[in-house]
Amino acid sequence: MTAPARARTSDDLIRAEEPVLAHNYHPLPVVVARAEGTWVEDVEGRRYLDMLSGYSALNFGHRHPALIEAAHRQLDQLTLTSRAFHNDRLAEFAERLAALTGLDMVLPMNTGAEAVESGIKVARKWAYDVKGVPADQATIVVAADNFHGRTTTIVSFSTDETARAGFGPFTPGFTIVPYNDLAALEEAVDENTAAVLIEPIQGEAGVVIPDEGYLTGVRELTRRKGCLFIADEIQSGLGRTGRTLAVDHEDVVPDVLLLGKALGGGIVPVSAVVARREVLGVLHPGEHGSTFGGNPLAAAVGIAVLELLETGEFQQRAAELGVILRDGLTELVGKGVLGFRARGLWAGVDIDPAIGTGREISERLMREGILAKDTHGSTIRLAPPLTITPEELRSALGTLERVLS
Numbered sequence: 001m002t003a004p005a006r007a008r009t010s011d012d013l014i015r016a017e018e019p020v021l022a023h024n025y026h027p028l029p030v031v032v033a034r035a036e037g038t039w040v041e042d043v044e045g046r047r048y049l050d051m052l053s054g055y056s057a058l059n060f061g062h063r064h065p066a067l068i069e070a071a072h073r074q075l076d077q078l079t080l081t082s083r084a085f086h087n088d089r090l091a092e093f094a095e096r097l098a099a100l101t102g103l104d105m106v107l108p109m110n111t112g113a114e115a116v117e118s119g120i121k122v123a124r125k126w127a128y129d130v131k132g133v134p135a136d137q138a139t140i141v142v143a144a145d146n147f148h149g150r151t152t153t154i155v156s157f158s159t160d161e162t163a164r165a166g167f168g169p170f171t172p173g174f175t176i177v178p179y180n181d182l183a184a185l186e187e188a189v190d191e192n193t194a195a196v197l198i199e200p201i202q203g204e205a206g207v208v209i210p211d212e213g214y215l216t217g218v219r220e221l222t223r224r225k226g227c228l229f230i231a232d233e234i235q236s237g238l239g240r241t242g243r244t245l246a247v248d249h250e251d252v253v254p255d256v257l258l259l260g261k262a263l264g265g266g267i268v269p270v271s272a273v274v275a276r277r278e279v280l281g282v283l284h285p286g287e288h289g290s291t292f293g294g295n296p297l298a299a300a301v302g303i304a305v306l307e308l309l310e311t312g313e314f315q316q317r318a319a320e321l322g323v324i325l326r327d328g329l330t331e332l333v334g335k336g337v338l339g340f341r342a343r344g345l346w347a348g349v350d351i352d353p354a355i356g357t358g359r360e361i362s363e364r365l366m367r368e369g370i371l372a373k374d375t376h377g378s379t380i381r382l383a384p385p386l387t388i389t390p391e392e393l394r395s396a397l398g399t400l401e402r403v404l405s
Helices: 010-017 063-075 088-100 112-131 182-188 212-227 246-250 296-310 313-331 360-369 390-404
Strands: 032-036 040-044 047-050 105-109 139-143 173-177 195-196 228-232 256-259 271-276 336-340 347-351 381-383
Touching: 010 182, 047 390, 063 296, 088 105, 088 256, 088 271, 088 296, 105 112, 105 347, 112 139, 112 228, 112 256, 112 271, 173 182, 182 212, 212 228, 212 246, 212 256, 296 313, 313 336, 313 390, 360 381, 360 390
Parallel strands: 139 173, 139 195, 195 228, 228 256
Antiparallel strands: 032 040, 040 047, 105 271, 256 271, 336 347, 347 381
16 A cells, blocks of 8 residues: 655745745745634644735735635636626726725726736826827836836836846836935926826835825826826735825825735735726727736625725724834834834834844744744834734734844
8 A cells, every 4th residue: 555645844845946936036934834814824733923914915814704705606607708708797896996996997907017017008198198298208207216016117117226137128218216205206207207106105115104295295296297196005005004095194196096915805816007087098999908807706806805995994903903013113112123114004114233134033033923024124024914903913013022132
């Protein structure tokens, strides 16, 4: 009789990846096999509190019952038609997303990078068809230290050399200005500017929050200069900051909104460009598309996500729990934490480099049952699911304190 195959351990699986997977990530050495709510479990059965939420893709936790039920129900009906045909879920998804954001029209896509690329195309088309910019002269103004994705066009206007080196030649048509600098933005915008594209909060840069009034200033400037304001809320949107959108903290409505990550509920990739009718109305059949964009499975999950957000419960949770997060981090300043930036359930925490790099601190947290991830230098990001309990959050902060001491 053949002996049963030995189950592969975490170490086995990590070693097995090495020769067959491209090395474009440097993950923590944990192999997740199961998850529910705010907790994940590795192949050996060790449990970890997820304080990253898939970079906000898991705002509602792992396997939220309402989202899983919507996915199961749709799997039994219809999963894909392509946009060659209509499907019975897409209209409701678009209607509810437009209503939630206060905008008019939706262009469904799949990934965040696709949403950004689509937003760039739409802004250029609008500049030529509506604004009257001469052919091939449209520019888009972006902010230094941005992170909008990994495609060749997007890394063309990154200031992160790790993201850029070796991937040229780069796409022209972008002007980079310092983030949170309205004077520099004013100088950069001219008659050929199609749009200003910014993150209301810069996530990859370390959860960098602009000064109060910056977003209002961007909105006023773009309106006065006759160009579009594109807000990339792929990480910051859909409840993360204690409001539906980060721009809501200044009651700003952009012309174009880019959404992703949490829109798919951690189940399927769903993204969207949401905009005023005058802007998205420039697209005509054959000018842009996506086989999977707006597929019925994605739309069904997206509808369930929007139903969760329409109650306001998760926005309120993020705001209330954000106070616990902020107060807890304040207590750690001077005790291994040099400073932090937080809004809602999202924080960038600057660790004293004498204690360790962000990677080293993340590995120490992992060994203590907490999953977080580093960004530049000694900064770590904390972004737990919005379903986390106050007790779980306080426990995570206590673990961070122990690790730092």
